[in-house]
Amino acid sequence: MGKGFYISKTVGVVGIVLGAGALVTIIALSVVYSQEKSKNNENEVKPTDAVTSAPTTAPSNEPWDQWRLPQTLSPQTYNVTLWPRLEPDPTGLYIFTGMSSVVFRCVEKTNLILIHSNKLNMTKQPTLMALGSKPAPIIESIVMHTKTQYMAIHLKDELTAGESYELYTEFVGELADDLGGFYRSEYNENGVKKVVATTQMQATDARKAFPCFDEPAMKAVFHITLYHDPATVALSNGVVIVDSTLVTRTTFAATEVMSTYLLAFIVSDFGFIEQNIDKLQIRIFARQEAINAGQGEYALIVTGPILKFFERYYNVSYPLPKSDQIALPDFNAGAMENWGLITYRETALLYDKEISSNGNKERIVTVIAHELAHQWFGNLVTLRWWNDLWLNEGFASYVEYLGAAEAEPDWNVKDLIVLNDVHRVFAIDALASSHPLSSKEEEIQKPEQISEVFDTISYSKGASVLRMLSDFLTEAVFTQGLQVKTLPSCAVDRNNNSLPKTVQEIMDRWVLQMGFPVVTIDTTTGQITQEHFLLDPETKPDRPSEFNYEWFVPISWTKNETTQPLYWLLNKNGELTWVLANINVTGYYRVNYDNDNWQRLLNVLQASRQSIPVINRAQLIDDAFNLAKAGIIETTLALRTTLFLNSETEYMPWEAALDNLDYFYLMFDRTEVYGHMQKYVGRQVKDLFDYFTRLTNWQDVPQGHTDQYNQINALRVACSTGNEDCKTLITNWFKQWMDNPNVNPIKANLRSTVYCSAIAAGGEEEWNFAWEQFQNATIASEKDKLRAAMACATEPWLLNRYLKYTLDPEKIRKQDATSTIINIASNVVGQPLAWDFVRANWEYIFKQYGGGSFSFSNLINGVTKRFSTQFELQQLIQFKDDNAHIGFGSGSLAIQQSIERTNANIKWIEKNQKAVLDWFKNPS
Structure with a gap:
């Protein structure tokens, strides 16, 4: 039954009824749902009289009060038929109706069927059929447990172990705009409002679409049928096998055996482009306007090479007959790896060569590579439970760079993992409130706990640690281990230096305990x-x-510019001129040195920086600043690592420096340090600004991928530190655009910087112009640039107005609300406004924008990252206490991290402010 199309007697009869009288049946269900919905003050679906709700009682040891399914039943196949309405009913409600049967095997005898169901209204008493020789037990009662999201079906007698049964349900649910489960996305095209019915099941929202055993290990085969308007197209994981034209009914081929969270089904009037590679159908879907404008072409070009790369990498053919990718106007995550039907935010899939930036292009190719990597690692082979999510997401976050490098070999994109992932996650993993890559199963139970592990640790630390493993094993051995499903258990030390360790012995310490080490090398003693x-x-x-x-x-290091063999941590002796450890930052650790070696490294940076690899120039800066934050070295030593930048033109060292100096801006942009710091940074960046003036005259695009990024840095930092030539450029460009709104003279790469700087320097007129352009923009990446730039305003009333817009989905989409608030909080003028706004509206924000969403913790971290006083600390603690009854969902850990970070900021400022002020007055 794995690949063939299966339909039971029950579903067969129902299919005939639907074919003949679908309109009457489903309109009747719609009326039932609307009546139930109108009675519900909490916007949740209530059950019919056939199904009762559990009373609110204290938790018990009963199975329905546990967060994990018992292992008594094992699903085998589902038949799911759904009809989403893309028009509201007379009450203004969007709904979907459906019927589902699941065939399951009884593993252990039981008189209880527990199946997930959340916010679904059962419109008919569920029925149970035996598929073996013995009759099915009679259903005694059905109780909905809303807290644990179960439908509990109590049976008069026990199911027989080894026998198979079929549970049939009919239901109705809301096609809400909540970005989870089966939901609706809206957009305007040529003045006409359009509605898309789409899905986001990961991690625990398949249960909002139909009753199911909604755990990743509960794999099954799915048969999906969608009813929809003839003017629309239906998509799902499988290829279309039947497409009739009554109310249109589209039936899809059976899926492979897969988890519920990888299901997808979509109804829209989108357009698509396609190509076939070795009989594999590749399609890119998007709004018809975007397809007509050619915005899907880049994604189509890179998908084929990336898929072929991963076939070689895994040594397994792509397991499906088609690869669909679709860009959605409303999507909470960046993308989702649904097997055969990958869903994306528009900014992660659509590219316009005239308007999208180099950064937009890189994001598209890396996100596509990430999701295509999952088609094998995650979909074909799936984690058993969410406590090991890091294996899924960390692996894809690592190999996305390999896939992107295959599609864009001239970009040298693999190096950027150091900035994008390694340095990024160090900041979180250096907190005492961090967590290990792999948690115990009992620690990850509730839906909000599951959402919470979709964080930087799982993604970026997972990628960093796997990159380290690949490096010390060698990429060839690492890849071979993937292909044979096991890594070598023999010693992995390549230097035979008396530390033979197995992969498990080494990696357990990186996976099962949180944090990372700082390695200190004393060149005077060799210790x-x-x-x-x-x-x-x-x-x-x-x-x-x-x-x-x-x-x-694993220590990789150089001695007097000569690369030494890999060395596992132990004592060593010798005369060293200078030592540099962790070459190319392949190891997941920081490095400290004795003062003499630091001085030698600083001298090399000043006199002959090319002696040190570009990645390690960035590493020295990032390590030094973070060692200083931890009080391990003097802050002035860290600042001295930026002295050589006045002659540096490479992107990675500059980006590392600017990322770390941002912390100084956060801590000191309300103090007297700020002015002196601005002067110093302005002097350091002047030569870089002049370099790009000579190279490009600000009209040309640099050839190198990272040179394009550094051109942006030069413009942004020069303007923000008061460079008059830079300010003149930006003012003139933006004025030209305002004078002729139909012709934007600003280069695509430079738009984010120009928009922000011009709006910051301007007032209401500039802001309103940007808002008008934002409303009229049809390209998602351009809308994102304008949306972020409007947060750069310096008039408090403009920022307060903008904050209010985030509560109105007609102005700011729900998917963008929290990131808009974070953007405003990043502005020194907007930070206290955003903090007040979040506190005043927490209950609404929490309910509307996802206490369970993956990125919800970013909001808490974003609005508190500037906190550095006792008063702000007390406000944060009070906020936590005042809203304990509402909760923080997936942001619970972020609250603790913010408190810890604020405490560290307070101590750091008390210790360092005077020294920092003195250094910026006289840097040397």
């Missing part, structure tokens, strides 16, 4: 030591570690 790196050394992790926070650390 190497390691210590758990904490941003605030006075804090202690809540989690005990059986490994006592010690790691097996």
Whole structure:
């Protein structure tokens, strides 16, 4: 039954009824749902009289009060028929109706069927049929448990172990705009409002679309049928096998055995482009206007090469007959790897060569590579439970760079993992409130706990640690291990230096304990030591570690510019002129040195920086600043690592410096340090600005991928530090555009910087112009640039008005509301306004924008990242206490992290403000 089309007697009869009288049947269900909905003050679907709700009682040890399904039943196949309405009913409600049957095998005898169902109204008593020789037990009662999201079906007698049964349900649900489960997305095209019915099941929202065993290990085969308007097209994981034209009914081929969270079904009037590669159908779907404008062509061009690369990488053919990718106007995540029907935000799939920037292009190719990597690692082979999500997302976050490099070999994109992932996650993993890559199953139970693990640790630390593993094993051995489904258990030390360790022995310490080490190298004694790196050394992790926070650390290093063999952490002796460790930052650790070696490295940076690889120039800056934040070295030593930048033209060192100096801006842009810091940074960036003036005259695009990024840095930093030539450029460009709104003279790469700088320097007229352009823009990446730039305004009343817009989905889409608030909070003028706004509207924000969404923790971190006073700390603690009854969902850990970060900021400023002020007055 794995690949063939299966239909039971029950569903067969129902299919005939639907074919003949679909309109009467489903309109009747619509009326039932609308009546139930109008009675519901909490906007949740109520059950029919045939199904009762569980009373609110204290948790018990009963199975329906547990968050995990019992292992008594195992699903085999589903037949799901759904009809989404793309027009509201007379009450203004959008709904979908459906029927579903699931065939399951009884593993252990039981008189209880527990199946997930959330916000679905059963319109008919569920029925149970036996598929073996014995009759099915009679259903005694059905109870809905809304807290744990179960439908509990109590049976008069027990199911027989080894026998198969079929459970049939009919239901109706709301096609809401909540971005989860089966939901609706809206957009305007040529003045006409359009509605899309689409899905986002990960992690626990398949149960909002139909009753199902909604756990990743509960794999089954799915048969999907969609009813829809003849003017629309239906898509799902499988290829279309039947497409009739009554109310149109589209039936899809059976899926492979798969998890519920990978299901997708969509009804829209989108257009598409396609190509076939070795009989594989590849299609890109989007709004017809976007397809007509050619915005899907880049995605179509790179998809084929990336798929072929991963076939070679895994040594497994792509397991499906088609690969559909679709760009949605409303989508909460960046993209979702649904098997054979990958869904994206428009900004992650659509590219316009005239308007989209180099950064937009890189995002598209890396996100596509990430999701295509999942078609094997995640979909074909799936995690058993969400506590090991890092294997899924960390792996895809690593190999996305490999796939992108295949599609764009001239970009040198693999190096950027250091900036985008390694340095990024260090900031979180250096907190005592961090968590291990792999948690215990019992720690990840509730839906909001599951959402919480979709964080930087799972994605970026997972990628960083796997990259380290691949490096010390060698990429060939790592890839071979994937292909044979196991990594070598023999010693992996390539230097035979008396530390033979298995992969498991080494990796357990990186996976099962949180954090990472700082490796200190004393070149005067030859001693190497390691210590758990904490941003605030006075804090202690809540989690005990059986490994006592010690790691097996692979040391790659140079001695007098000569690369040495890989070295596992141990003592060494010798005369060293200078030492540089962690070459190309392949290891997931920071490095500290004795003062003499730091001075030698600083001298090399000043005199002959090319002696140090570009990635390691960035590493020295990032390590030094973070070691200083932790109080391990002097802050002035870290600042001295930026002295050589006045002659540096490479992107990675500049980006590392600017990322770290941003922390100084956050801490000091309300103090006297700010003016002196601005002067210093302005002097350092002047030569870079002049370099790009000579190279491009600001009219040409640099040839190199990262040179394009550094051109943006030069313009942004020069303008923000008051460079008059830069300000003149930006003012003139924006004025030209305002004078002729139909012709934008600003180069695509430079638009984000120009828009922000011009709006910051302007007032209401500039802001309103940007708002008008935002409303009229038809390209998602352009809308994103304008939306972010409007947060750069310096008039408080403009920012307050903008904050209010985030509560109105007609103005700011729900998918963009939290990131807009974060953008406003990043503005020194907007930060207190955003903080007040979030506190005043927390209950609404929490309910509307996703206490369970993956990115919800970003909001809490974003509005509090500037906190550095006792008063702000007390406000944060009060906010936590005041809203405990509402909750924080997937942002719960972010609250604790923000408190910890604020405490560290307070201590750091008290210790460092005077020294920093003195240094910026006289840098040397």
